[in-house]
Amino acid sequence: MFLNKIVDQTRIDLVQRKLELPQEQLQQIALEQPRPRDVLEAFEPRDKVHLIAEVKRASPSKGMLAPDLDPVETALLYERHGASVISVLTEPHFFLGSPEYLTAIKNAVSIPVLRKDFIIDEYQVYEARAWGADMILLICAILDDQQLRHLLQRATALRMRVLVEVHSREEAQRAIDAGAMIIGVNSRNLTTFEMNPYLLRDIRQMLPENRIIVAESGIHSETDVRRLARYDVQAMLVGESLVVSNNIPDQIGMLLQSTTHSMQVKICGLHDTEGIDAAVEAGADMLGFIFHEPSHRYIAPEQVPALLQTRQSYSQPPKGQLRPDLVGVFVNKDVNYINDVVEQAGLHYVQLHGNESPEFCQQIKRPVIKALALNEQADLEKLAAYQEVTWRLLIDTPTPDWGGTGRTSNWDLAHQAAQRSKILLAGGLTVDNVRTAIQQVQPWGIDVSSGVETNKQKDRQKIAAFVAQARSSMVGEQGRR
Numbered sequence: 001m002f003l004n005k006i007v008d009q010t011r012i013d014l015v016q017r018k019l020e021l022p023q024e025q026l027q028q029i030a031l032e033q034p035r036p037r038d039v040l041e042a043f044e045p046r047d048k049v050h051l052i053a054e055v056k057r058a059s060p061s062k063g064m065l066a067p068d069l070d071p072v073e074t075a076l077l078y079e080r081h082g083a084s085v086i087s088v089l090t091e092p093h094f095f096l097g098s099p100e101y102l103t104a105i106k107n108a109v110s111i112p113v114l115r116k117d118f119i120i121d122e123y124q125v126y127e128a129r130a131w132g133a134d135m136i137l138l139i140c141a142i143l144d145d146q147q148l149r150h151l152l153q154r155a156t157a158l159r160m161r162v163l164v165e166v167h168s169r170e171e172a173q174r175a176i177d178a179g180a181m182i183i184g185v186n187s188r189n190l191t192t193f194e195m196n197p198y199l200l201r202d203i204r205q206m207l208p209e210n211r212i213i214v215a216e217s218g219i220h221s222e223t224d225v226r227r228l229a230r231y232d233v234q235a236m237l238v239g240e241s242l243v244v245s246n247n248i249p250d251q252i253g254m255l256l257q258s259t260t261h262s263m264q265v266k267i268c269g270l271h272d273t274e275g276i277d278a279a280v281e282a283g284a285d286m287l288g289f290i291f292h293e294p295s296h297r298y299i300a301p302e303q304v305p306a307l308l309q310t311r312q313s314y315s316q317p318p319k320g321q322l323r324p325d326l327v328g329v330f331v332n333k334d335v336n337y338i339n340d341v342v343e344q345a346g347l348h349y350v351q352l353h354g355n356e357s358p359e360f361c362q363q364i365k366r367p368v369i370k371a372l373a374l375n376e377q378a379d380l381e382k383l384a385a386y387q388e389v390t391w392r393l394l395i396d397t398p399t400p401d402w403g404g405t406g407r408t409s410n411w412d413l414a415h416q417a418a419q420r421s422k423i424l425l426a427g428g429l430t431v432d433n434v435r436t437a438i439q440q441v442q443p444w445g446i447d448v449s450s451g452v453e454t455n456k457q458k459d460r461q462k463i464a465a466f467v468a469q470a471r472s473s474m475v476g477e478q479g480r481r
C-alpha cells in the first residue's frame, strides 16, 4: 500500500539523516532562522479563494508530471501570477522532491512556503524550519492523536503554521479537536488514490467558521473552482493542473478568475424526470425543490430521493460535471418539519421564502438561503440581521404568492445588496434578460423557475440556453463580492 510504503521509506531516510545531523544541531539551525512569513495574512481577505501553488515534478498516482521543471523559475512564475503560498514537495523517492528546492524557492520568492511531505517525527519539523519553511503539512491518516498534537505544538513553537490534511469526517473531527486552524480537505484517498469530489461538500458544514479551509487535489477547471466558491473555502492547493499546463500563467489566471467571475446557477421548481435531466445536463450548480403545497411546482419531500435515484443524469453526471447541490424551498413551515425534510430529501441547503426571522434561520440544520424582497431603499437595512445568520441571501420580487411568479425585482436595489453580501438574484429571469441582470446586479448567483418553463413545464431548451447565457455573461471584479 502506497501510504505504508512511503512512511516506511521516510523512517529509513530519517535514521540516516539523524546520523548526518543530530537533532540538537538541527534545532539550533532552525532557531537561528529569520521569523517565518505570515501565512494567515497570505489568506486575507478571507472571503476570497486563494491559491497555494505546488511545485511538483512527479507523483505516485500520476507518475512523471514535469520532470524537467525548474523549481525556482516555476515558483517565481506562480508568485508573479497571483499565488498566495508556494507548496514544495521535499519527498525524494515518490515525488522527486528535494529540500534544496524548498530553500532555493524560499530565497527567491517573497510569499510563504509550505513544506509538503510525510511528516511523522519532530525531527522533520525542525528540518522544515531550518530549510526556510513557513508552514508544514501534517496528514491525519499517518498520525495518531498524540503525534498530531505533538507535531502541531512543535511547529507552533517555531512560529510556523500547519496545514492539517483530512480525508474523512472522522479525521476532520480529529483535526478540529487537535486545534488545527488550517484544515486541508484532500479529495484524493492516499491509500487507493481514488477521488471523492463530494468529500468537501460532505464535511464542510462540520468545519468551524473560524478555520481556514483548503481544498486539495483534482482542481483543474472552471467547474471545479465554481464548486469551491460554493463551499466557502479560503484556499485551493493546486499542483498537477499547473505543472502539466503548457501555459502556467493562463492556467493560474483561469483558476483565480473562476473564484470570483464564475456564475452559480440554480434551477428551481423541479418535480419531474425531464426537468431534472435538463437541469443536470445543462450544468446547473443547484437544483431547487418547492415544498410549498399551493405551488404548481410542489413536490412531496419523500419523492425527491426516489426521483433522483432513477435519473442516470444525476447519479452519473456527464463528463466534467458533478452532481449538483440540492436546495429545498420552504414558506413559513415549522422548524422541526424543515429539519426532518432536510434528512429525508438529502438536502444540502434550505431556502426560506416566507417571513422567517433571523432567529428561526439559526435553528435550521443546513446552511440557509433567505429570500428577501426589496421594495425600497430602507429595505436594504434588513439585510444585515440575516447576513449574520445565513449562508446566502436571495433577492426576489415582492409578491403575495411568495415566489416563482416570473416578475423581475428591483435590480438597482439588488445591485446595492450585491455590494454588501453574496446574493442570489431571482424573479423573472429569462434567457433574454439574464445577461443584463448579471451585468447590472453583479450577483454571486442566479435562480430561475418560471423563465425556463413553457406551459408551466420545465423546458429543456430554455434551461440549456439560460445556463449557457448565464455562464458567458462576464462579471467584473468591481462591485461583486
Ligand SMILES: O=C(O)c1ccccc1N[C@@H]1O[C@H](COP(=O)(O)O)[C@@H](O)[C@H]1O
Binding pocket: 268, 269, 288, 290, 292, 295, 296, 297, 329, 331, 351, 353, 394, 396, 401, 402, 403, 404, 405, 406, 407, 426, 427, 428, 429, 447, 448, 449, 450, 451
Ligand atoms: O416557484 C414557486 O412556486 C415558489 C413558491 C414559493 C416560494 C418560492 C417559489 N419559487 C422561488 O421563486 C424564485 C424563482 O422565481 P421566477 O419563477 O424565476 O420568477 C426562486 O427563488 C424560487 O425558489
